[in-house]
Amino acid sequence: MVKSVWISCAAAVAVRLSAGAEEVKDYPIQPTPFTAVKVEDGFWGARLETNRAVTVWYAFKQCEETGRIDNFAKAARLMPGSFRGTPFDDSDVYKVIEGAAYSLATHPDPKLDAYLDGLIAKIAAAQEPDGYLYTARTIHPDNPPGIASPKRWLNDCGDLKGKYGDSHELYNVGHLYEAAVAHYQATGKRTLLDVAIRSADLVASVWGSGKLEIPSGHPEIELSLVKLYRVTGKRTYLDLARFLLECRGRGKGIPLAQYANHKPVSEQNELVGHAVRSVYMVCAMTDIAAILGDGPYRKAVDAMWFDMASHKMAVTGGLGARHGGEAMGDAYELPNAEAYNETCAGIANALWNHRMFLLSGEGKHLDVLERVLYNGVLSGVSLSGDRFFYVNPLASDGTYPFNQGHTDRFPWTGCACCPVNIARFIPSVPGFAYATRGRSVYVGLYLASVAEIPLGNDTVTLRQVTDYPWNGKVRFEVLNDAAGEWELKLRVPGWATGEAVPSDLYRIVSPAAPAPRLTVNGQPVRVVTEQGFAGVTRTWKRGDAVEWELPMPVQRVAANGKVLANAGRVALERGPLVYCVEGADQGGQVTQLVSADDAVLKAERRPSLLGGVTVLNGEAAEAFHREDGSVALRPVGLTAVPYHVWCHRGHNPMAVWLPRAADKATPLPYPTLAGQAKVLASHTNPPDTAAALNDQILPAKSGDTSIPRFTWWDRKGTVEWVQYDFSKPSKVASVEVYWFDDEGIGACRVPQSCKLTWHDGTEWHPVANASAPGLRKDRFNRMTFDPVTMSALRLEVQLQPEFSGGILEWRVLP
Numbered sequence: 001m002v003k004s005v006w007i008s009c010a011a012a013v014a015v016r017l018s019a020g021a022e023e024v025k026d027y028p029i030q031p032t033p034f035t036a037v038k039v040e041d042g043f044w045g046a047r048l049e050t051n052r053a054v055t056v057w058y059a060f061k062q063c064e065e066t067g068r069i070d071n072f073a074k075a076a077r078l079m080p081g082s083f084r085g086t087p088f089d090d091s092d093v094y095k096v097i098e099g100a101a102y103s104l105a106t107h108p109d110p111k112l113d114a115y116l117d118g119l120i121a122k123i124a125a126a127q128e129p130d131g132y133l134y135t136a137r138t139i140h141p142d143n144p145p146g147i148a149s150p151k152r153w154l155n156d157c158g159d160l161k162g163k164y165g166d167s168h169e170l171y172n173v174g175h176l177y178e179a180a181v182a183h184y185q186a187t188g189k190r191t192l193l194d195v196a197i198r199s200a201d202l203v204a205s206v207w208g209s210g211k212l213e214i215p216s217g218h219p220e221i222e223l224s225l226v227k228l229y230r231v232t233g234k235r236t237y238l239d240l241a242r243f244l245l246e247c248r249g250r251g252k253g254i255p256l257a258q259y260a261n262h263k264p265v266s267e268q269n270e271l272v273g274h275a276v277r278s279v280y281m282v283c284a285m286t287d288i289a290a291i292l293g294d295g296p297y298r299k300a301v302d303a304m305w306f307d308m309a310s311h312k313m314a315v316t317g318g319l320g321a322r323h324g325g326e327a328m329g330d331a332y333e334l335p336n337a338e339a340y341n342e343t344c345a346g347i348a349n350a351l352w353n354h355r356m357f358l359l360s361g362e363g364k365h366l367d368v369l370e371r372v373l374y375n376g377v378l379s380g381v382s383l384s385g386d387r388f389f390y391v392n393p394l395a396s397d398g399t400y401p402f403n404q405g406h407t408d409r410f411p412w413t414g415c416a417c418c419p420v421n422i423a424r425f426i427p428s429v430p431g432f433a434y435a436t437r438g439r440s441v442y443v444g445l446y447l448a449s450v451a452e453i454p455l456g457n458d459t460v461t462l463r464q465v466t467d468y469p470w471n472g473k474v475r476f477e478v479l480n481d482a483a484g485e486w487e488l489k490l491r492v493p494g495w496a497t498g499e500a501v502p503s504d505l506y507r508i509v510s511p512a513a514p515a516p517r518l519t520v521n522g523q524p525v526r527v528v529t530e531q532g533f534a535g536v537t538r539t540w541k542r543g544d545a546v547e548w549e550l551p552m553p554v555q556r557v558a559a560n561g562k563v564l565a566n567a568g569r570v571a572l573e574r575g576p577l578v579y580c581v582e583g584a585d586q587g588g589q590v591t592q593l594v595s596a597d598d599a600v601l602k603a604e605r606r607p608s609l610l611g612g613v614t615v616l617n618g619e620a621a622e623a624f625h626r627e628d629g630s631v632a633l634r635p636v637g638l639t640a641v642p643y644h645v646w647c648h649r650g651h652n653p654m655a656v657w658l659p660r661a662a663d664k665a666t667p668l669p670y671p672t673l674a675g676q677a678k679v680l681a682s683h684t685n686p687p688d689t690a691a692a693l694n695d696q697i698l699p700a701k702s703g704d705t706s707i708p709r710f711t712w713w714d715r716k717g718t719v720e721w722v723q724y725d726f727s728k729p730s731k732v733a734s735v736e737v738y739w740f741d742d743e744g745i746g747a748c749r750v751p752q753s754c755k756l757t758w759h760d761g762t763e764w765h766p767v768a769n770a771s772a773p774g775l776r777k778d779r780f781n782r783m784t785f786d787p788v789t790m791s792a793l794r795l796e797v798q799l800q801p802e803f804s805g806g807i808l809e810w811r812v813l814p
């Protein structure tokens with residue numbers, strides 16, 4: 001049984017200080033620290049162990065190999081050399097320390113403890129005498145590299161000369177404070193905490209009315225100062241957090257929505273701009289609303305939550321629709337293949353919704369937390385613990401490198417915020433499982449565990465036995481009888497009562513889940529749900545047993561009609577899990593699939609697949625082209641896997657949202673030469689796709705933007721090519737090309753010239769006796785040549801000067 005110093009992720013024991021006449025409170029609901037929740041095997045046991053044994057050490061190794069840790073040694077003059085990397089890299093080291101400390105708190109590990117001691121010694125040595133800690137500047141005091149300005153702080157949110165930039169000086173130390181609090185609580189050592197306090201005292205001396213009044217360029221320090229306040233009891237840190245929030249929207253720093261700096265925070269009512277920035281900001285606002293009872297902040301966070309849940313959340317719980325600026329989209333802008341959904345933004349959404357629950361007591365916030373946790377966050381790390389998604393789209397063609405240049409999870413990347421955020425977030429998950437208020441014990445997450453839950457002066461010891469999320473049966477056993485009468489409050493997830501999400505953004509099409517069932521010591525108890533929880537109050541005794549069953553049918557979920565990307569489509573869900581289809585289970589393709597509303601799907605346990613998952617199996621149809629070009633449907637089997645484990649079987653087309661009828665499907669091509677060829681291109685503009693070349697979807701005109709297209713955008717005036725690789729030597733005598741040309745709306749034109757070459761398996765040759773190049777708009781351009789047997793055919797173009805180009809369809813004829 002774990003019994004150690006308290007730790008919390010969002011809020012912890014209430015700290016009462018007498019600052020003037022004001023009584024400072026904390027969240028009305030107090031989370032049970034994760035150190036008090038011992039996870040027993042099951043779904044989370046495996047994930048926690050992988051994070052502890054693999055991810056934390058792997059991330060430290062990457063920080064070493066990429067010079068992130070040496071930067072501290074260089075700043076401390078323990079070794080020579082210049083700064084390496086990006087100035088916000090310091091934060092990565094702090095985040096892994098935080099994750100390592102969380103692991104240490106539940107799993108003593110002398111080797112890890114000693115490693116942290118050595119690392120913290122370097123960090124402490126890198127701190128300047130007045131508390132300043134930012135290795136890029138300390139190594140290069142006069143000319144810090146990258147995004148830092150010559151003067152401290154001034155470039156944290158754009159420098160004072162109006163030049164935009166963001167040094168992340170405050171962001172970095174924000175993660176330092178979180179790491180320091182975690183390390184102190186895990187080990188009782190003050191080494192890193194003292195570094196954090198020196199830094200925070202410096203920031204507190206520099207910021208204030210009449211002093212520095214610029215906001216942070218990337219919020220994070222605000223919520224971490226709240227944690228530092230809780231552990232030190234020093235009111236200055238709480239006031240500084242609020243002051244930094246109040247600096248926003250006052251005309252200082254970059255005045256853009258992208259930085260959540262377009263309006264004073266209490267006037268903000270939509271989640272806009274950079275997703276992680278805005279959600280970290282609103283996490284801190286929620287803390288301030290709870291601790292200081294700030295009414296305008298409460299109103300603002302409620303409005304921003306409504307905007308997020310009603311307009312901007314992917315079905316996986318992911319946030320931030322746009323690659324550009326890593327930004328929130330407009331209302332209902334929820335794309336699939338192009339969706340960004342940064343892993344960090346998913347983590348931020350979970351952290352925020354936990355806070356919203358602690359503030360409001362409403363289960364709907366934990367529903368959102370659970371949705372993003374099991375889908376949009378867990379997808380961010382491989383089952384092996386050492387491969388990562390930064391970007392979490394809802395569809396992939398298996399070739400577009402959506403993930404920072406990768407089509408699958410990468411081993412590491414220059415901007416490593418997401419891998420290290422995973423490393424610190426996963427071990428904190430058991431801290432979302434329980435919370436208390438008065439004599440009530442809330443069960444927020446269902447996970448196999450034994451918890452020692454502080455309840456007033458008592459402790460409730462509760463075992464959960466469950467195979468959740470694979471199965472909705474949960475058994476609770478009361479292991480002590482010290483606590484007298486109290487209320488057990490079981491979260492009734494929205495999906496169990498016919499509500500996909502707590503808004504009209506998504507709805508369950510069918511079927512409704514059978515009602516939850518509850519028994520206490522074998523006696524049925526009527527389930528009465530209030531604020532998303534079913535409560536049972538009694539004098540509990542050792543040996544009391546509660547059987548709680550949340551039936552988990554396969555459910556079809558549709559998006560609000562205003563989400564254009566998903567009109568006519570459904571997502572498959574079971575319990576808290578969102579499912580997807582992968583090429584690996586569907587003959588290499590997924591966009592041809594149609595899942596009719598009455599198709600039968602059943603859950604099936606597959607212990608040997610993807611670490612042991614429950615798949616969905618059943619009927620579907622696939623659309624295909626007949627020889628005459630018409631489209632038909634034929635029956636086909638469908639297997640869907642949990643979204644969070646997709647992309648473990650090679651580069652692989654994937655889709656979450658499936659067509660309900662043939663009109664939204666991409667029919668399989670008739671088995672022509674082109675239709676069976678592998679497509680290559682010198683360059684493909686995402687989200688355009690080379691698959692458009694042979695998809696047999698016929699354009700209405702060269703400017704047809706309603707069908708899939710291929711373009712070389714944004715290359716202009718260059719020589720480019722596309723190529724068909726044939727599976728076996730094939731005789732070809734002509735081609736037909738339908739050029740993309742969006743004159744009037746874009747900068748793609750029919751190319752200046754084109755030519756064909758063929759490959760004999762060894763080298764390229766020009767085609768013989770070629771007809772004139774066909775370069776006309778709004779039609780297929782046929783080009784003939786002497787028939788020849790080839791292994792590949794290449795179409796090379798010279799783009800017009802100043803213009804790009806593209807192709808809607810490329811046929812090959814024998």
Ligand SMILES: [Zn+2]
Nearest residue numbers: 342344417418
């Ligand atoms: Zn990230």
